[in-house]
Amino acid sequence: MSKSTKVPERKLRQEGDNVVETGHGGNGGPSPADNSSDIVSRIPDLTLPEPATRPWPFNREDASPLAWWRTLLSGAFGDAERLLLLTTLEQIDVLHGGDDFAAALKGDPSAAIDVAFSMMPVEEMTLKVDIAMTALLRCVLERNVAAALVLAQVLGLTDLGHAFATELAASWLAYGKRYSDNPRKFSEAETVLLTAFQERHHYGDDA
Numbered sequence: 001m002s003k004s005t006k007v008p009e010r011k012l013r014q015e016g017d018n019v020v021e022t023g024h025g026g027n028g029g030p031s032p033a034d035n036s037s038d039i040v041s042r043i044p045d046l047t048l049p050e051p052a053t054r055p056w057p058f059n060r061e062d063a064s065p066l067a068w069w070r071t072l073l074s075g076a077f078g079d080a081e082r083l084l085l086l087t088t089l090e091q092i093d094v095l096h097g098g099d100d101f102a103a104a105l106k107g108d109p110s111a112a113i114d115v116a117f118s119m120m121p122v123e124e125m126t127l128k129v130d131i132a133m134t135a136l137l138r139c140v141l142e143r144n145v146a147a148a149l150v151l152a153q154v155l156g157l158t159d160l161g162h163a164f165a166t167e168l169a170a171s172w173l174a175y176g177k178r179y180s181d182n183p184r185k186f187s188e189a190e191t192v193l194l195t196a197f198q199e200r201h202h203y204g205d206d207a
Contacts, residue, residue, distance in 0.1 A: 057164070064088075066130040069137040069151065070160045073168065074175040082141055089138060092131055104135040109144040112136040116150050122158045140172065148176025149189055156197040166197055 058071040060081060065088040068081070077085075094101045100118075103111035116136045119129050133154065139147035156169035173190050180186040 057162070064130075066127075066134050069130070069133040070125070070155065070158075070168070071162075073171040075171070077141055085134065085138060085141070089131075089134060094128075094131065101132070104132065107135075107138055107142065109139040109142075109147050112139045113147060113150050116154060120154065120157075122154065125161065140175065143179040145176045145180045145186065148172050148179075149186075149193065152176070153193055153196075156193060157200055169193070169197060 056073065060068065060072065060076065063071050065081075065085050068076075068085065072081075089105055092105060094105065100111045100114050104115045112132075112135045115132045119132055122129055133151070136147055136151050136154075140151050152169040152172040155165055155172065158165065160168070173193065177183060177186050177190065
């Protein structure tokens with residue numbers, strides 16, 4: 001298993017893919033959309049809010065496992081959650097998704113990273129996006145550090161429909177750092193991402 005800490009820069013584009021999802025569980029809450037859509041420096045005093053400073057508004061019962069990547073902190077994933085996530089992915093078929101998508105669903109970290117970047121920028125929470133990011137989350141939970149960086153990047157730079165994106169991103173950065181075999185390089189990549197998150201927040205406030 002690769003533990004590279006380099007943040008991949010290649011961004012792909014997929015168009016017109018059809019998604020079929022069968023047998024996924026969940027009880028209401030933030031659920032995946034039914035339609036797939038066309039997808040297209042350093043700041044020394046940068047700080048992130050600690051998740052404990054305000055009550056966390058989501059739990060596993062609030063959403064389908066396919067929405068957990070955008071609602072649950074890393075600490076929420078125990079053995080039961082990991083098993084349910086894996087079971088959910090095993091019940092999904094992607095039509096015309098290509099070899100990368102198929103490999104991502106089977107747990108290939110490189111393919112999952114490529115597919116995640118093919119969705120950027122995420123402009124709408126579609127079923128296809130949720131499936132792709134859940135496949136990436138699976139790799140993160142298997143302690144793939146590069147996948148953790150990519151998940152944090154997507155979370156920190158995407159409008160998730162709630163105000164907790166930065167805490168989620170910070171949670172997965174901390175998770176990735178915990179399992180990194182090169183903390184110094186991981187910290188360098190983390191600094192770049194945190195700077196991007198702060199800049200996005202700054203420009204959002206000015207908009």
